Amino acid sequence: MKDLKKYLDANQERFLNELLELLRIPSISADPKYKDDVRRMAEATAEHLRAVGLDKVEVCSTPGHPIVYGEKMVNPKAPTILVYGHYDVQPPDPLDLWTSPPFEPVVKKTKLHPKGAIFARGSCDDKGQFFMHVKAFEMMSKNDTLPCNVKFMIEGEEEVGSKNLEKFCRDNKKKLACDMVLISDTSIIGNNTPSLTVGLRGLCYMEVEVTGPNKDLHSGVYGGAVANPVNVLCQMIASLHDKKNRVTVKGFYDDVEKLSAKERKRLNDAPFDEKTYMKDLGVAELRGEDGYTTIERTGIRPTLDVNGIWGGYIGEGAKTVLPSKAYAKISMRLVPHQDPKKTEKLFQKHFESLAPKSVKVKVTAHHGGYPVVVPTNSVEYKAAEKAMEATFGKKSLPQRGGGSIPIVAMFDQVLDARTVLMGFGLDSDDIHSPNEHYGLFNFYKGIETIPYFHQFYAEMKRGKK
Ligand code: BES
Ligand code: MN
Ligand code: MN
Numbered sequence: 001m002k003d004l005k006k007y008l009d010a011n012q013e014r015f016l017n018e019l020l021e022l023l024r025i026p027s028i029s030a031d032p033k034y035k036d037d038v039r040r041m042a043e044a045t046a047e048h049l050r051a052v053g054l055d056k057v058e059v060c061s062t063p064g065h066p067i068v069y070g071e072k073m074v075n076p077k078a079p080t081i082l083v084y085g086h087y088d089v090q091p092p093d094p095l096d097l098w099t100s101p102p103f104e105p106v107v108k109k110t111k112l113h114p115k116g117a118i119f120a121r122g123s124c125d126d127k128g129q130f131f132m133h134v135k136a137f138e139m140m141s142k143n144d145t146l147p148c149n150v151k152f153m154i155e156g157e158e159e160v161g162s163k164n165l166e167k168f169c170r171d172n173k174k175k176l177a178c179d180m181v182l183i184s185d186t187s188i189i190g191n192n193t194p195s196l197t198v199g200l201r202g203l204c205y206m207e208v209e210v211t212g213p214n215k216d217l218h219s220g221v222y223g224g225a226v227a228n229p230v231n232v233l234c235q236m237i238a239s240l241h242d243k244k245n246r247v248t249v250k251g252f253y254d255d256v257e258k259l260s261a262k263e264r265k266r267l268n269d270a271p272f273d274e275k276t277y278m279k280d281l282g283v284a285e286l287r288g289e290d291g292y293t294t295i296e297r298t299g300i301r302p303t304l305d306v307n308g309i310w311g312g313y314i315g316e317g318a319k320t321v322l323p324s325k326a327y328a329k330i331s332m333r334l335v336p337h338q339d340p341k342k343t344e345k346l347f348q349k350h351f352e353s354l355a356p357k358s359v360k361v362k363v364t365a366h367h368g369g370y371p372v373v374v375p376t377n378s379v380e381y382k383a384a385e386k387a388m389e390a391t392f393g394k395k396s397l398p399q400r401g402g403g404s405i406p407i408v409a410m411f412d413q414v415l416d417a418r419t420v421l422m423g424f425g426l427d428s429d430d431i432h433s434p435n436e437h438y439g440l441f442n443f444y445k446g447i448e449t450i451p452y453f454h455q456f457y458a459e460m461k462r463g464k465k
Helices: 002-023 032-051 127-142 165-171 229-238 261-268 274-281 294-299 340-354 379-392 407-414 440-464
Strands: 055-060 067-072 080-086 106-108 117-119 149-155 180-183 195-200 202-211 303-311 325-334 360-369 397-400 418-421 437-439
Touching: 002 032, 002 117, 002 127, 002 440, 032 055, 032 067, 032 127, 080 127, 080 407, 117 440, 127 149, 127 440, 165 407, 180 407, 180 440, 195 379, 195 418, 202 229, 202 340, 229 303, 229 325, 261 294, 261 397, 294 397, 325 340, 340 360, 379 418, 379 440, 407 418, 437 440
Parallel strands: 080 149, 080 180, 180 418, 195 397
Antiparallel strands: 055 067, 067 149, 106 117, 117 437, 202 325, 202 360, 303 325
């Protein structure tokens, strides 16, 4: 491993510059205008896989954005690691809140990243993180220390719900056959507090449309006599939480996993400073479900949030109008044992039941995803713990991630492979927000840690057989 560290130190400038090049490609999966850039990003990713010595590298077309694949089989007896990541990014809007353009990466120092962080859309989520695996592979390959077979599957639709990945996995079960899936697309607690993600929340994403009168009306001539769908929608939304900030959708909590006091304590043992958290976010108090800590509210409890709401006149100046329609996008984060399909139905029924006769409502579902729990007693997890300890010099804490990676549950079912979530970002890296960044410390620490994982995993698997 000493040789690898030397190789890393000697090549760190180049690794960084290669990542910066990838960050210049605006691979925004949600916006059809960027379709060619997304493909260009897939080609560039494939080129990197070829350059570091992976075989059978392909850019696999799907009805949506392509999936990049590559593999290196070194020994049929060695275990096979499937690395999953995504090369697509979220839209950068609102652009005017970026301190430098989102697709012109720059390195700047911050309080949490005194050695510098790369500012660009996708730097942390997930280009900077999947690229660590490419460079870790290069180091192992160049130093003739590839203890495991490695497959890469880097997709371009994670940020829009991985619509085509499940079919791809089902159609290519043989090609993707593996002993485990390794993903870096989550966070650690802090650069001094390594952690491994042991759970992800699921997602149920809905859109609602509320219609009042059959056309926009003069708000003076008709106001007061006819239901205003924007007013009604706001009332309906307000009723979706009770005084204790619990979600009122009937049946919402029925299947929620109950954690033992011991497990709750273990999660709450992680360092967390509420004052700094509030200060960083510019809020005077925190708000969430009664009876739970912030770590629990974002990790083990389900939530409901409005992501966007619109209707009526939102242009310059004032226009007096009683709008005909109002809309909202509402998402629910789910925890283990909750089912996104079931939640969809519960929400639809509940929301329809809230509507007064004066309006009509239409409820539609967007993509969803199942929650994930990662067992901590597996060989995979133990190898990850050992790898983190080797490079951070400290034990990692188990952490529940609040975000979602919907396809992880599918890997379990379709590929019968367990996942290790070994991400290196920080929750404060502003993913999906303006000024997304990724610490240089984190980027290099990831590259350093991944080969240890391969090494320990191969050894521990051998020991088990
Ligand atoms: N990498 C994130 C998920 C994440 C971030 C998990 C931080 C844990 C910690 C992923 O790219 C993401 O943003 N997922 C989406 C879901 C998707 C269906 C759009 C999310 O969580 O909103
Ligand atoms: Mn991601
Ligand atoms: Mn994301």
